[in-house]
Each structure stands twice: as structure tokens, then as C-alpha cells.
Amino acid sequence: MASLTxxxxxxxLHNHLYPVIMAGGSGTRFxxxxxxxxxxxxxxxxxxxxxxxQTMRRVVCASAPNRVMISxxxxxxxSIRVQLSEWKDALTGNFVLxxxxxNTAPAIALVALELVRRDPDAIMLVVPADHIVxxxxxxxxxxxxxxxxxxxxxxxxFGIQPIRPETGYGYIRPNRKVILGRQGTLTGHPVSRxxxxxxxxxxxxxxxxxxYYWNSGMFIWRAATILDEIRRHQPALFRGIERIGQLMRxxxxxxxxxxxxxxxxxxxIDTGVMEQSKKAAIVPVSFQWSDVGSWGSLxxxxxxxxxxxxxxxxxxxxxxRRSIVYGDRRxxxxxxxxxxxxxxxxxxxxxxxxxxxxxxKQLVDMxxxxxxxxxxxxxxxxxxxxxxxxxxEGPGYKVKRVTVKPGGRLSLQMHHQRSEHWVVIxxxxxVTRDDEVFDLMVGHSTEIPVETRHRLExxxxxxxxxxxxxxxxxxxxxxxxxxxxxxxRTKN
Amino acid sequence: MASLTxxxxxxxLHNHLYPVIMAGGSGTRFxxxxxxxxxxxxxxxxxxxxxxxQTMRRVVCASAPNRVMISxxxxxxxSIRVQLSEWKDALTGNFVLxxxxxNTAPAIALVALELVRRDPDAIMLVVPADHIVxxxxxxxxxxxxxxxxxxxxxxxxFGIQPIRPETGYGYIRPNRKVILGRQGTLTGHPVSRxxxxxxxxxxxxxxxxxxYYWNSGMFIWRAATILDEIRRHQPALFRGIERIGQLMRxxxxxxxxxxxxxxxxxxxIDTGVMEQSKKAAIVPVSFQWSDVGSWGSLxxxxxxxxxxxxxxxxxxxxxxRRSIVYGDRRxxxxxxxxxxxxxxxxxxxxxxxxxxxxxxKQLVDMxxxxxxxxxxxxxxxxxxxxxxxxxxEGPGYKVKRVTVKPGGRLSLQMHHQRSEHWVVIxxxxxVTRDDEVFDLMVGHSTEIPVETRHRLExxxxxxxxxxxxxxxxxxxxxxxxxxxxxxxRTKN
Numbered sequence: 011m012a013s014l015t016x017x018x019x020x021x022x023l024h025n026h027l028y029p030v031i032m033a034g035g036s037g038t039r040f041x042x043x044x045x046x047x048x049x050x051x052x053x054x055x056x057x058x059x060x061x062x063x064q065t066m067r068r069v070v071c072a073s074a075p076n077r078v079m080i081s082x083x084x085x086x087x088x089s090i091r092v093q094l095s096e097w098k099d100a101l102t103g104n105f106v107l108x109x110x111x112x113n114t115a116p117a118i119a120l121v122a123l124e125l126v127r128r129d130p131d132a133i134m135l136v137v138p139a140d141h142i143v144x145x146x147x148x149x150x151x152x153x154x155x156x157x158x159x160x161x162x163x164x165x166x167x168f169g170i171q172p173i174r175p176e177t178g179y180g181y182i183r184p185n186r187k188v189i190l191g192r193q194g195t196l197t198g199h200p201v202s203r204x205x206x207x208x209x210x211x212x213x214x215x216x217x218x219x220x221x222y223y224w225n226s227g228m229f230i231w232r233a234a235t236i237l238d239e240i241r242r243h244q245p246a247l248f249r250g251i252e253r254i255g256q257l258m259r260x261x262x263x264x265x266x267x268x269x270x271x272x273x274x275x276x277x278x279i280d281t282g283v284m285e286q287s288k289k290a291a292i293v294p295v296s297f298q299w300s301d302v303g304s305w306g307s308l309x310x311x312x313x314x315x316x317x318x319x320x321x322x323x324x325x326x327x328x329x330x331r332r333s334i335v336y337g338d339r340r341x342x343x344x345x346x347x348x349x350x351x352x353x354x355x356x357x358x359x360x361x362x363x364x365x366x367x368x369x370x371k372q373l374v375d376m377x378x379x380x381x382x383x384x385x386x387x388x389x390x391x392x393x394x395x396x397x398x399x400x401x402x403e404g405p406g407y408k409v410k411r412v413t414v415k416p417g418g419r420l421s422l423q424m425h426h427q428r429s430e431h432w433v434v435i436x437x438x439x440x441v442t443r444d445d446e447v448f449d450l451m452v453g454h455s456t457e458i459p460v461e462t463r464h465r466l467e468x469x470x471x472x473x474x475x476x477x478x479x480x481x482x483x484x485x486x487x488x489x490x491x492x493x494x495x496x497x498x499r500t501k502n
Numbered sequence: 503m504a505s506l507t508x509x510x511x512x513x514x515l516h517n518h519l520y521p522v523i524m525a526g527g528s529g530t531r532f533x534x535x536x537x538x539x540x541x542x543x544x545x546x547x548x549x550x551x552x553x554x555x556q557t558m559r560r561v562v563c564a565s566a567p568n569r570v571m572i573s574x575x576x577x578x579x580x581s582i583r584v585q586l587s588e589w590k591d592a593l594t595g596n597f598v599l600x601x602x603x604x605n606t607a608p609a610i611a612l613v614a615l616e617l618v619r620r621d622p623d624a625i626m627l628v629v630p631a632d633h634i635v636x637x638x639x640x641x642x643x644x645x646x647x648x649x650x651x652x653x654x655x656x657x658x659x660f661g662i663q664p665i666r667p668e669t670g671y672g673y674i675r676p677n678r679k680v681i682l683g684r685q686g687t688l689t690g691h692p693v694s695r696x697x698x699x700x701x702x703x704x705x706x707x708x709x710x711x712x713x714y715y716w717n718s719g720m721f722i723w724r725a726a727t728i729l730d731e732i733r734r735h736q737p738a739l740f741r742g743i744e745r746i747g748q749l750m751r752x753x754x755x756x757x758x759x760x761x762x763x764x765x766x767x768x769x770x771i772d773t774g775v776m777e778q779s780k781k782a783a784i785v786p787v788s789f790q791w792s793d794v795g796s797w798g799s800l801x802x803x804x805x806x807x808x809x810x811x812x813x814x815x816x817x818x819x820x821x822x823r824r825s826i827v828y829g830d831r832r833x834x835x836x837x838x839x840x841x842x843x844x845x846x847x848x849x850x851x852x853x854x855x856x857x858x859x860x861x862x863k864q865l866v867d868m869x870x871x872x873x874x875x876x877x878x879x880x881x882x883x884x885x886x887x888x889x890x891x892x893x894x895e896g897p898g899y900k901v902k903r904v905t906v907k908p909g910g911r912l913s914l915q916m917h918h919q920r921s922e923h924w925v926v927i928x929x930x931x932x933v934t935r936d937d938e939v940f941d942l943m944v945g946h947s948t949e950i951p952v953e954t955r956h957r958l959e960x961x962x963x964x965x966x967x968x969x970x971x972x973x974x975x976x977x978x979x980x981x982x983x984x985x986x987x988x989x990x991r992t993k994n
Contacts, residue, residue: 457946479969
């Protein structure tokens with residue numbers, strides 16, 4: 011048991027609190043709204059902000075933006091930086107990139123290692139980037155109580171009161187006889203028992219018993235404590251992480267660190283550490299929570315119309331009930347649906363019963379095997395300077411809308427196989443074409459011949475939109491030679 | 503009874519046979535594939551040709567292209583001419599335009615009037631443009647027998663053997679005791695009884711009785727006979743048609759003829775004439791037939807996969823059964839659907855159970871009331887010179903792909919409020935811009951400033967495709983001043 015002398019005041023405690031947003035998920039189960047390169051956390055599933063934006067806003071309340079750590083991978087980092095650009099400066103050095111997904115234990119260990127280096131008293135608040143939480147005050151209260159238990163070296167998990175006999179989650183039973191802490195109506199207890207995903211009968215029993223909680227995947231612990239417990243229960247993983255720490259301190263090459271990371275045991279923090287530790291504690295929480303694990307789970311959190319439908323976008327309906335209909339810019343018309351899911355995106359539409367929503371994963375696997383581009387990314391692709399949207403592709407041509415943020419500029423580049431035409435539709439464009447530099451206003455255009463060095467830039471205060479028409483025998487994104495780039499993308 | 507002296511040989515008979523394609527339908531029940539300005543007959547619902555193309559090909563077998571009459575309205579005539587361009591010259595003078603829809607009796611009377619003028623012995627083969635018939639030889643045989651009965655002044659209808667207790671059609675019972683004619687296994691009989699659309703119990707009885715036939719809406723009669731019968735049973739309508747004939751012969755103004763047409767009784771040929779006539783006869787036919795009256799009816803005619811699904815386009819499915827899934831260029835993913843309809847078009851998607859497919863009409867009415875553009879036309883709009891497709895619209899801009907047929911040219915025109923940029927993506931463009939005329943090859947572009955007279959033309963042998971980017975405060979199609987037009991569209 012931790013000594014009380016290390017206990018600090020709430021204010022001091024929060025000075026050592028480091029929210030860690032786990033943002034490495036692939037989110038295939040929300041296809042076609044999510045894509046491999048555009049996972050669920052980046053989606054505006056409910057409300058005006060995306061899930062990761064909501065998560066960021068939720069955790070900075072109890073901390074400060076520059077203490078928020080983002081655990082993700084190189085493929086997603088750019089999109090996340092774009093979405094969290096409100097906190098751009100604070101987050102600059104706080105991205106911890108996994109070279110590849112090795113489950114949660116290595117990812118958490120890597121962040122813990124960085125945090126003990128920064129602050130030996132660091133307390134980590136680990137939250138997935140793509141969950142929905144409703145009730146900021148209840149969340150803050152749970153964090154405050156859990157943090158005091160973490161101070162006492164507990165590994166604290168947040169327990170969610172079950173609302174249905176769910177077979178997709180692990181369950182946790184608290185030892186109610188021992189109260190480790192109390193704050194208002196909230197109490198903290200040692201964990202009496204972890205239960206792996208149960209079958210339907212067991213799940214119904216747990217729901218009825220009323221003393222089992224869903225494992226939310228949110229945790230609080232001291233960075234030093236979790237490293238100790240990883241050393242105890244996953245010694246091989248710990249040695250690997252230690253070695254990575256040494257490589258980092260020695261300024262080793264990125265490749266060496268990546269290679270070391272790839273040898274780590276891919277184990278989850280739940281089964282690899284929590285379920286084996288004597289320090290596991292639970293705080294049953296009162297806020298509303300959903301991991302929005304599939305389209306069907308939107309029912310838990312989204313607001314519904316009188317007939318129980320969740321409707322987003324331009325939808326015209328006759329007599330549908332308890333259905334989820336997601337539109338984008340196009341019109342979606344539905345008649346007489348019951349318990350169905352319809353999701354319409356610019357390049358793909360999904361229709362299935364809610365009861366089959368889990369099988370979207372299987373469908374995405376099929377697409378992947380067929381090499382269908384729709385599994386990978388959207389028609390709109392985020393870039394550090396803005397984004398582009400493919401409006402149409404055909405033999406020998408491609409039409410894009412290109413959006414450049416104020417001050418943004420694309421790399422100085424050249425294409426071997428295509429010419430481009432740019433027409434400005436909003437804002438002002440600064441164009442570099444060979445040795446010329448000139449500005450184009452709305453309604454004006456320019457031509458970029460094959461093998462001509464060029465650059466597009468937005469020198470204005472307003473967002474720049476251009477229509478780009480590409481012509482050529484090959485129009486792949488990889489026909490690009492970059493001479494200079496503001497975002498470090500010149501290496502080929 | 504007609505005198506046998508008037509009977510002619512089969513060959514002579516066919517020289518007097520005038521197929522009349524009834525092509526005025528609005529086809530809202532096939533939305534979103536059909537639109538008010540793009541009805542079902544123009545759709546490629548099954549096979550490589552559209553329904554009206556199939557209909558044309560079917561009827562020219564027993565006749566000649568220059569004897570085929572097209573009954574339609576001004577809004578649809580252009581699209582029909584485009585689709586029937588294979589027979590362009592033959593059909594030139596054969597379009598009979600109704601100023602507005604007044605049901606089938608006035609439309610048929612108008613064509614009959616024109617035909618007796620051309621050929622007093624004319625026999626009309628009246629066929630809807632948007633039905634599906636399978637079995638050309640069986641069709642030809644039925645036409646041959648029915649035409650001999652028509653020679654004898656019968657009003658002959660084709661009876662379809664029911665395959666289900668349909669409540670949406672009228673039924674006809676032949677008087678089997680009297681055989682008016684015979685050809686192979688086919689027989690013709692007087693009509694014993696017409697039955698209006700029955701309820702489900704009655705429909706089941708008719709199906710079981712086996713001696714009731716569906717009224718197919720296809721007829722054969724002498725033009726002179728049907729006019730006689732209209733005079734007898736719809737005297738007011740007949741007087742109206744006579745007056746229109748006089749106006750036409752006197753070379754009256756279009757407006758006067760239109761005004762006269764609008765006063766005609768809007769009655770169907772079935773209830774207004776056939777059901778009251780003593781000359782009604784029926785030939786029960788052996789060809790497969792469907793009026794494809796709704797998405798659900800595709801089941802009757804379309805080929806299905808093992809699970810009973812009708813699938814068109816880029817569709818990825820897991821476990822669906824007996825469903826209709828229609829895609830276009832985008833990916834449609836379906837899981838576990840049973841008896842559902844999914845139709846995906848570039849600007850609208852429909853999802854409904856087959857059992858509700860009839861209610862698409864109601865949904866389109868809703869869209870019409872809301873003034874939603876999707877009820878009216880497609881993103882792709884047919885024009886006499888080719889077509890255009892809207893790729894994207896936003897504040898101040900619009901992007902189109904414009905397709906110009908070889909030899910086609912747009913009007914010499916000008917816009918007050920928008921500039922345009924054209925980039926050639928396939929073929930060669932001849933551009934008129936003020937006093938200049940120049941050619942543009944693939945990958946080249948030009949700018950058309952506001953208030954500049956311009957024209958786009960395809961002087962080549964291949965189809966021309968350009969991308970057009972419009973900029974301006976107002977981008978409506980009605981901002982156009984036409985100076986010259988090959989298709990008579992210069993009047994404003």
C-alpha cells in the first residue's frame with residue numbers, strides 16, 4: 011500500500027495528471043464512414059465535433075493541453091494533428107508513435123516510459139480516442155477519485171453499470187467490503203474478479219446480479235506503477251521497452267527503435283497486466299458511456315426521433331422505425347425500415363439489419379481481399395496543408411477539389427505523366443510554375459504542363475478551393491517528385 | 503361484322519400495320535432510377551437497351567421503322583429521339599405530341615386521326631413503351647393473329663395468363679365458345695367480361711379459375727374502327743378530336759390546337775371504350791410479359807443469383823436473399839437483407855422492403871412538395887448534342903462533365919453571370935469564342951469570360967468529353983442567351 015506521505019492536494023495531483031489518448035484504432039466496424047486510413051475517432055458520429063476532438067476537450071478539463079499525450083501510429087498522426095489543431099502548439103511534442111500496432115500493453119508502456127522521464131510522479135489517465143462519454147462533471151469526479159487511488163499505487167479502472175446483457179465486453183466485480191476511497195457518492199474498491207467476455211447466459215446473470223461492471227478500457231495509474239507491474243507480469247515486454255528507452259536516450263536511428271518495437275509481445279493491458287495484478291482497483295462511475303463499437307451501438311447514445319430512428323443528413327422517410335440512417339450530401343430515401351442501418355457516403359453505401367452490424371468487419375475484410383479502394387480511404391483525403399476530394403475519375407483524367415488552409419502550401423513538385431489545370435473557385439491561389447510566381451483570383455485558371463516544377467499556395471486569410479483537372483496516361487498519387495516540402499515529405 | 507372482302511393477305515396486312523408506342527408515362531414508381539424528366543421507358547432496366555429501345559426493336563419486326571408512331575409529350579420527345587436515333591430518319595415525322603397528359607383515350611384518338619389521314623386502312627398496334635416482353639416469335643404470332651381480327655373490325659386486346667393473384671391489373675374473360683380466329687395454338691375470342699382491378703379474394707379466384715387474363719394494355723385495331731367506337735362511346739371526346747383534326751388541316755396555330763386538346767375528356771381507352779364496346783376481342787398470348795410497375799416487379803423478369811437476388815452494378819453482399827440491389831458507379835455493400843430493395847444513384851439512394859415498393863410514388867410526391875431537385879431530373883441530363891453530368895455544385899461554382907457526340911454542337915450562346923473553363927479530357931473540341939474559332943486537344947483548356955459569345959462543338963469522329971468549371975454569383979441553366987442553335991432552341 012502506498013504511503014500517505016506521498017499523497018498530495020487535489021491541485022498538485024492535477025499538476026501531475028497526464029491524459030493519454032489512445033488513438034491507434036482502425037475502426038473497420040464503422041465502415042463506410044470509417045476507413046482504414048480514417049478510423050472512427052476521426053468521425054463526427056454525434057455532435058459537432060469528432061470523437062477525438064470530444065475526447066481531447068473532455069480530458070483537458072482535469073489537466074492542461076500540454077500534458078495530453080497522443081498514442082497513435084504514423085499513418086494516423088497527420089489526420090489527428092489536423093483535427094486537434096486547436097491545441098497544435100501544446101501537443102507538438104506529445105505524440106508517441108507506435109511503429110505498428112502491438113496491442114495496448116506495449117503502446118501504454120511506451121508512453122509510461124516517456125512520462126516517467128518527464129515527471130517521476132506522472133499519473134496517467136488512459137482513455138480511448140473513440141469512446142463517447144456524456145456528463146463532464148461525473149467524469150471529472152471519477153477522475154479525481156481514481157487519481158487519489160492511483161497516488162496510492164493502485165491500477166484503477168472505470169467500471170460502467172451494465173444496461174444490457176452484453177457479450178462483447180469484459181466484466182469486473184468490485185470487492186465492496188473494502189472501500190479504498192470515497193468522493194461524494196463515488197467509491198473505489200479493490201477488484202474482486204475480472205471476467206472475460208461472457209456467453210449470453212452469464213451476461214444475463216451479471217446484469218441481474220447488479221454487482222458486475224463493464225470494463226470501459228479507461229484507466230488511471232502512476233506511470234511508474236504501471237511500468238513496475240509490466241516488469242512483474244510481462245518481463246519480456248518490459249525488457250523490450252527498457253531497451254527502446256536506452257535507444258531513445260542514445261539518440262538511435264528511427265529504424266533501430268522501430269525494429270526493437272516490432273519484437274514486443276502484442277498483449278493487451280487488460281489480460282497482460284490488470285487481470286494479474288494485486289493492485290487492480292475499480293471506481294464504478296455514473297457518467298453515460300459507449301464505445302460505439304458498431305453501427306448498432308449508436309442506439310445507446312444518439313438522440314432519436316419519435317419512431318426511435320437515428321437520422322443524420324438529408325433523409326426523407328416514410329414509416330421507418332428504430333433504424334439508423336446516415337446520409338452525407340446526397341439524398342437518402344427510406345420506406346418502412348425496421349431495425350435497419352443505412353449509411354451513405356460519397357463512394358460507398360451500406361445497408362444491413364442492426365443485428366448484423368458486427369459483420370461489417372467481415373465485409374471490410376472482403377473488400378480488402380478484393381483490393382477495393384473503398385476499404386482504405388475516403389474520396390476526401392486529409393493532408394497537412396488541407397485536403398482534396400476526388401470528384402470523378404475516368405480513363406486518362408481525374409477531377410479533384412483541392413482545399414488549402416490559409417498559409418498552407420503544397421510541396422514544390424513535378425509529375426512525369428500528367429498535366430494539371432487549376433481553376434480557383436474560392437480564395438486566392440499563389441502559383442509557382444517553373445520560374446514564374448503569380449496569384450490567381452476566383453474564376454481564373456492556369457495550366458501546369460507535364461514535367462513542370464510547380465507549387466500551389468494559399469497566401470490569403472480565407473480558405474482556398476480550386477478545381478484541378480488532371481490529364482495523362484497514369485494518374486496515381488505516387489507520380490510525384492518533391493523538391494521542397496513544409497511538412498518533411500521530400501524523401502521518396 | 504366486317505366483310506371478308508376487305509381481308510387482305512398477311513403481307514398486305516403488314517403494309518398497313520402501324521405500331522404506336524405510347525411513351526408519355528412519368529414512371530415515378532421507379533425512382534430514383536427514373537425521374538419526372540427521365541421516366542421508366544428511358545431506363546436500361548434489364549439488358550443492354552432501354553425499355554423504349556427494346557419496344558422499338560420488337561415492333562419493327564412486324565412492320566417498318568417509318569410506320570412506327572411515337573405518342574409522347576414535348577418534355578420527353580427529345581430524350582426519346584436521342585434513344586431512338588438508330589431510326590432517326592424513319593421516325594422524323596412520326597412523333598405525335600400531346601400538349602399534356604389526358605389519359606390514353608385522347609392520346610390514341612390523336613394518333614388514329616393522323617393514321618386514317620395517312621392510310622384509311624391503317625391498323626394500329628398500340629404498345630406501351632415501358633413494358634418488358636420476352637419471346638419475339640410468340641409476340642409476332644400474337645400480332646399476326648390479332649391483326650386479322652382487327653381487319654374484321656374487332657378491338658383486340660392481348661390477354662396475359664396470370665401467374666399470381668395480382669390486384670393491380672384489370673382482368674378479362676374470353677368467351678371461349680366463339681373462336682374468331684386461330685393461328686397455330688393461338689386463338690382469338692370475343693370478350694365475355696371485363697373486370698376492374700379486383701380485391702385479393704377475387705384475384706385469387708380468377709387465378710384459380712384459369713380463364714381470366716390480365717389486361718396487358720396492348721391493343722390492335724383499325725384506326726377507323728377505334729375512331730368509330732370513340733364516337734359511339736365518348737361522343738364529346740370524338741367531337742374534340744374532330745375539331746383538332748380540322749384545326750390541323752387548316753394549319754391552325756400550335757396554341758389553338760393545344761388549347762383544344764386541353765378540353766378533351768381525360769379517360770382511359772379501357773374504361774372509356776373497350777369495356778363498353780361490342781367489338782372487344784381477346785387473344786390470350788404465350789409470351790412473357792411484365793409492366794415492371796415497381797421495383798418489386800423486377801422479380802418477374804430479371805435474372806437472379808442462387809439466393810434469389812437481382813443484382814446490378816458494383817455490389818458486395820453477405821447473406822442477402824430475394825433482394826433487389828441496384829448500383830451505379832459507387833460501391834453498394836449489403837449484409838443479411840431479405841426481400842429488400844436498394845437503389846443507388848449518383849444523387850439519391852432508396853432503401854425499402856419489396857412489399858413497400860409501391861409507396862415509392864408517395865415518397866416522390868413528398869419530394870415534389872418539398873421541391874427537392876431529385877424528383878425532377880438526374881445529375882446527368884440528356885441534350886440533343888449529347889449530355890452533361892453535374893459533378894459538384896457549391897457556393898459560386900459548378901463542375902460539369904460535358905459529353906458532345908461526333909458532329910454535335912451546342913448553341914452559340916452567352917452567359918450574363920458566369921465565366922466558364924473548359925478542359926478537354928477525351929476527343930477534340932472546336933471552340934468559338936467571340937470572333938476566334940480554334941481547336942483544343944486532350945489536356946488543353948480555354949476560358950470563356952462572362953458575356954462572351956461562345957460555342958462548343960465536336961468536329962471529330964470520337965465522342966468529346968470536357969470538364970467545365972463554372973464561376974459566378976448565379977449558375978442556373980436559365981442564364982443563357984442563344985444566338986444560333988442546331989436544334990431550334992433559340993426562342994427564349
